[in-house]
Amino acid sequence: MKRESVLLEVKDLVKHFPIRKGFLKRVVGQVKAVDGVSFTIGEGEVLGLVGESGCGKTTVGRCILRAIDPTSGQLVFYSNNGLVDLAALSEDQLRPLRAEMQMIFQDPYSSLNPRMTTKDIIAEPLVCIAGMKKKEAEERVAELMRLVGLRPEYMRRYPHAFSGGQRQRIGIARALALNPRLIVCDESVSALDVSIQAQILNLLQDLQEQLHLTYLFISHDLSVVEHISDRVAVMYVGKLVEVADTEELYSQPRHPYTERLLAAVPVADPKVKRGRHQLKGEVADPANPPPGCLFHPRCSYAQDICAAKQPELQNVGKDGKEHFVACHFARELELQGVQAG
């Protein structure tokens, strides 16, 4: 477990999307996509961020890179030039910092501009941020392509000439172009075939060790997250419900939601019986969340207090370990995990 120094500190991040209706586009409500999320990522650490579809994982990732602007909250980034709050910067102030944080996207088909050559795509950050001339960039592009396992001879081809896995490698090369420190991987392998997933995952892991990168690894695939992450954060309807070291979270979950998620991971054994722990009901509507604990309508351990009071994220770790859970009964419940793989 590498946890040397903090690289990014997310404090009370909030992103609400207004719902507009009618002729005058009046705001009639808010979709609370991200509602008060706080966590830290250490330098060189891989933090997994998991949750169901629509729980706000991607919004968190995009807010951190300011691809969308957060409603409120602080994003304290320990950049090479000192401390900055990413949430407070203007687009122009942000541009030089973009060299230090990059993103790898989910869909390798839609994340590459079909009208640009591979060379131009990978050179984009070099030209935009570092201000390189095209000729200078070419050498760096070749180097990057070799780094991610692509043949530099192909740099004049357009994205359509590559397979999904190769396209994702192009996306990775683009993200690495300026030697970033933080990379947000937004479902970076979920659009790929299982066999390719493993390749890309291994590539990401190798690069992380080689270049001492820090990942925020966003995924709904728990087995992928377990494979790559040092620590895992679980999100539910815009809030964090549990944050702990990967091994501990998988073997001893403390939040009922995490337990259910783990139980839903497919097991490659037809003899294994299931059904007892399946998640029932629908995900709460982030525009109209239930009172109290957001998970209580679906929780089989729920009691009266759960519907009345929203639990705070608290540290329940033993022996000095950090294990944050937002559940009134975190200390009492005996929950079932899965065997660490």
Next chain:
Amino acid sequence: MDKFWRRFRRNKLALTGLCILVLFILSAIFAPLLAPHDPNRANLRNRNKPPSREHPFGTDDMGRDILSRLLYGGRISLSVGLVSVGISLTIGLILGAIAGYFGGAIDTVIMRLADIFYSFPFLILAITISAIFGPSIYNTMMILGILSWPGPARLLRAEFLKLKTTDFVAAATALGANPRRIMFRHILPNAFSPLLVSATLGVASAILSEAGLSFLGLGVPPPAPSWGNMLNRARPLHILAGMPWMWIPPGLAVFVVVLSINFVGDGLRDAFDPRQDQTQQYE
């Protein structure tokens, strides 16, 4: 550029269209050298003559040589078509891109402006403008250009709205590209093909609109020839029925030019799309 030309060349129809178009443009430019007669010199003893050695396409109801008028008319019809589309495309492109990219209040203002332009009765506005400024070829170009920008603007706005939400635009933002670069390098190339098709159709309809305006005496003032006013001169029934040499040449010229432009537009659209050289990429 090299690849672009190679992709374009592969489309034989577009290549043919381009050749024909170039031929027409050259013949319009060199009309003074090619025309056997003065296009405006009437010869009343020589009216309504069918094609002959002296007048290969015959003469019209004022005894003017149709071939000469056709060549000179090409100058006006082609330049009206190209310039007015140039104007409408430039305005439409800028306003459509701004509306689609920035959205919000700017978008509303621009699109309501487009609605206003759309809702003006074209002819009444055209009559008013040429009543104020007088009929001339330049006024015709301006009228056609300024009145037809909402089409391309709406088209481009729709493309921008669609492309703005794609991942590669989000990627470009996260990679630090500024709005200008995103608009022109990332979105516009992907929005080009529908725009190109609409532009080629626009040239065709501008040539036809010029004909309509000329008919009303608002376009190119006679005696200067244009394909439009040549066609309109041939409208009487006895000419349509008995003297096809008066309307077949200009009609055919409009038809062939419009068709060629459409083929070229198709070819350009395909040539702009790098996916088209799949076969060549996998050498």
